[in-house]
Amino acid sequence: MGNLLYTLAVILIIFWAIGFFVYSVGSLIHILLVIAVIAILLRLIQGRRL
Template sequence: MSSLLYILAVILIIGWALGFFVYSAGALIHALLVIALIAILLNVIRSGGRTV
């Protein structure tokens, strides 16, 4: 489950970067970034800080 969250976070960050630099879609792009950061934090908290 944690690897799935990590993959989702990476995809969302890539989507945010592409949207920010290419499309400038505004609030939606920043919402994707926030969701990606939350997924990364959940992954780190659930794994106890150990690397996967």
């Protein structure tokens, strides 16, 4: 499950970076960034607990 969250976060950050430079998606880019950051934080918190 942890690897899935990490992979999802990396994919979302890549999409955010692509969208940031293209400027075609609008505010959805920032929503993707927030989701990616939350996924990374969850990964870090769960990793330290284990």
